[in-house]
Amino acid sequence: MTQVAGPQPAPPRAQPAAERIGHWIAGRLVAGTSGRHGPVYDPARGRLAREVDFASAREVDEAVQAAARAFPAWRATSLSKRTQILFSFRNLVEAHRHELAALLTAEHGKVTSDALGEIARGLENLEFACGIQHLLKGDFSEQASTGIDVYSIRQPLGVVTGITPFNFPAMVPMWMFANALACGNTFVLKPSEKDPSASLLMARLLREAGLPDGAFNVVQGDRVAVDRLLEHPDVAAVSFVGSTPIARHIYETGTRNGKRVQALGGAKNHMVVLPDADVEMAADAAVSAGYGSAGERCMAIATIVAVGEVADPLVAAIRSRLPKVRVGDGSDPASEMGPLITREHRDRVAGYLDSSSAQGAEVVADGRAHELYGGEGFFLGVSLIDHVTPEMDCYRDEIFGPVLTVVRVPTYRDAVDLVNRNPYGNGTAIFTRDGGAARQFQFEVNVGMVGINVPIPVPVAYYSFGGWKGSLFGDLHMYGPEGIQFYTHAKVVTARWPDPGSSKIDLGFPRTR
Ligand code: NAD
Numbered sequence: 001m002t003q004v005a006g007p008q009p010a011p012p013r014a015q016p017a018a019e020r021i022g023h024w025i026a027g028r029l030v031a032g033t034s035g036r037h038g039p040v041y042d043p044a045r046g047r048l049a050r051e052v053d054f055a056s057a058r059e060v061d062e063a064v065q066a067a068a069r070a071f072p073a074w075r076a077t078s079l080s081k082r083t084q085i086l087f088s089f090r091n092l093v094e095a096h097r098h099e100l101a102a103l104l105t106a107e108h109g110k111v112t113s114d115a116l117g118e119i120a121r122g123l124e125n126l127e128f129a130c131g132i133q134h135l136l137k138g139d140f141s142e143q144a145s146t147g148i149d150v151y152s153i154r155q156p157l158g159v160v161t162g163i164t165p166f167n168f169p170a171m172v173p174m175w176m177f178a179n180a181l182a183c184g185n186t187f188v189l190k191p192s193e194k195d196p197s198a199s200l201l202m203a204r205l206l207r208e209a210g211l212p213d214g215a216f217n218v219v220q221g222d223r224v225a226v227d228r229l230l231e232h233p234d235v236a237a238v239s240f241v242g243s244t245p246i247a248r249h250i251y252e253t254g255t256r257n258g259k260r261v262q263a264l265g266g267a268k269n270h271m272v273v274l275p276d277a278d279v280e281m282a283a284d285a286a287v288s289a290g291y292g293s294a295g296e297r298c299m300a301i302a303t304i305v306a307v308g309e310v311a312d313p314l315v316a317a318i319r320s321r322l323p324k325v326r327v328g329d330g331s332d333p334a335s336e337m338g339p340l341i342t343r344e345h346r347d348r349v350a351g352y353l354d355s356s357s358a359q360g361a362e363v364v365a366d367g368r369a370h371e372l373y374g375g376e377g378f379f380l381g382v383s384l385i386d387h388v389t390p391e392m393d394c395y396r397d398e399i400f401g402p403v404l405t406v407v408r409v410p411t412y413r414d415a416v417d418l419v420n421r422n423p424y425g426n427g428t429a430i431f432t433r434d435g436g437a438a439r440q441f442q443f444e445v446n447v448g449m450v451g452i453n454v455p456i457p458v459p460v461a462y463y464s465f466g467g468w469k470g471s472l473f474g475d476l477h478m479y480g481p482e483g484i485q486f487y488t489h490a491k492v493v494t495a496r497w498p499d500p501g502s503s504k505i506d507l508g509f510p511r512t513r
Contacts, residue, residue: 021052021196023059023220024203026066027213034059038193038222043109043339044329046376050107052196055221060188060228063217067159067186068234070214075156075184077212083130086182089209090126093119093202100170100201105330107195108169109338109378110293112331122174124461125479129178135484136183145512148496154488156184157236157260161229163250165242166192166341167296173199175465176239177216179483185236186215190229194341196220230254237486239478240264241298243398244424244470251473262474262486264298264466266398267426271301271455272415272441274432275308281453282310282431283317289429289455290404291325291382294337295349298471299427299449299456303388303395304406305415311408315364315386318404322365325382327372339378340401346378349401353383356394356405362386367402390418398424412437420446425468429455448472 021040022031032053042049055063074082093100101115110118138152162176169191177187191199199218206216219225229235230253237260240250244265254261271289273282289301306314330338340346350368357363363385367373370381380402388395388405395405409415419428429451430441438452448467451457459465459480466477476486 018048019050021050021200021220023053023055023063024200024216024218025059025063026069026217027207029200030059030062032059032220034224036221036224040107040194040196041342041378042106043341043378044331046339046343046378050197052193052220054193055190055219055225055228057224057228060219060221060225060232063188063219064159064229064232064234066214066217067188070212071156071158071186074181074186074212074215077184079133079136082182082184083132085210086126086178087130089206089211090123090130092205092209093123093126096201096205100198102331103197103201104169104195105338107197108166108296109330109341110296111335111338112333114293114338115330118168118171121458121461122171122178125171125174125178128461128480129182132179132182132484135481136488144494145510147498147502148494148512150492150494152490152492154183154484154490156488158185159188159234160185160237160239160487161188161190161235163190163226163229163238163240163242164192165298166194167293167298168241169195169198170202172241173202175241175479175483179479180239180487181211181215183484183487185487186217188217188219188229188235190219190221190225193220193222226250227253230259231257235259237261238263239486241478242266247473260486262466262476262478263472264478265471265473266400266424267298267300267467267471268302268395268398268422268424269299269427269429270303270305270415270419270422271429271431272305272412272419273307273310273314274412274415274430274434274437275310276433277310277431278433279310279313279317282314283321285429285431285453285455286314286318286404287321287325287382291337291402292456294340294380295402296341296400297456299458300400301429301455302399302403302405304404305418306406306408307412307415308410311406315384315406318384319364322382322384327370327379327381329377337382337402339372340380341378343378345401346380349399349403350380352394352397352399352401352403353385356385356388356392359392359394361388361392361394361405390421412441416441416444420444423470426471427451427457427467429453429457448477 247265367381
């Protein structure tokens, strides 16, 4: 008997393959071949948006080889031509800033105005690099000895690499490659795997600006790519920005392999508020610097140090501002604060609200009460924790989320001692009307970047950026004049153009007198 088939379930519909983000090697986009990849989320909607290829050691080698091949011609290119290309790139970044900002918002989650602010600071680094001729000038001493001149020159290192964090996918790479390229180096960027698309847009614009193929390369990936860069014999220097444990690993491994390394790590930035401060101004600054970019900034204020009787009015003033902070999709112009980068990170941040109250602090505002918390996007509202002590987890750890903690101390001395005992030393700020107190603070605080009534004292592009203690491993800060030093070797030449008539043999040690 013939069986009559009943209705069959429809075959499972194939999921459309997620868009893949590849590498940029020798001037073109290259699909990954390692078979390894990672997710790139849309944090506002909490869903997978794309996938990023993870480079194998062999793919890293191809990028380094491309950079090594491009180096001799690029370093021989005139200073004027190099800076003209950077100038064209600067103009292209400005012309494409909305496209770039949209990528940052889509993958990082930060609000559009913040993304444009990041790009604006990156542009300042590019503008600085366009005037690099001044900083590459050497010294010249005529007649150091009779008929002998001595002069110094600065020369590029070769292939240099940048390994960057998720929180500034455009600006931090620009901190590095603007000066590196201007000095005549070639570059391999390993961006964060969490928001990799900005790197490829910048690569395309560099090519459009006239940068020769191979001078700038991008390898996407994770530890496999980083470890290969750290051991590759043709990589001369490593610039890193990220968390402290990884910064330490990068510094130790890179220097062990003979490379020049600057590794910027995490932070726990304190804002000291003295009793004479303008409380309303301090509260505005605390809210802006604590919750901007959802607290995912290495220069975010994490801890308010309230000195003496300022504590109660200050906490009240901050608290009164919290309901007005508009949390939402970063692409909505009404939003002031977007989601966090991943669900895991959001949950880790939220975990500090439980541990703080369990350890005796007072949770004044709990971001989990926000209507978007628990929805599809990786949102958490703003949180404020008072009566925090230095033993608590929420004080000791870098939370990297929209959580402000308040430590109350009786005196200025206690405030400075607290800041100086902290293992991090990235940024700090003091709020006061007392010039003498501010000057004393700047004199004795062990932190690399200090604000006086300025909560986020990120140095302008013609100074250099870097913390102290566990916030930086290495000697030189990033970008600005120290960036030029980092990306160049100094060479000193002693030269004589003798009069043949006065030439004679002299086996003595060279004398200058
Ligand atoms: P992260 O340390 O997790 O990652 C930074 C980079 O290192 C990424 O490219 C990542 O792929 C790579 N990486 C991660 N784990 C690695 C491993 N085991 N071995 C080798 N490479 C590895 O940092 P993040 O989460 O992307 O960024 C946030 C951190 O960066 C925060 O701690 C923040 O304070 C810090 N940060 C510091 C500064 C500064 O200037 N000091 C600036 C921005 C961000």
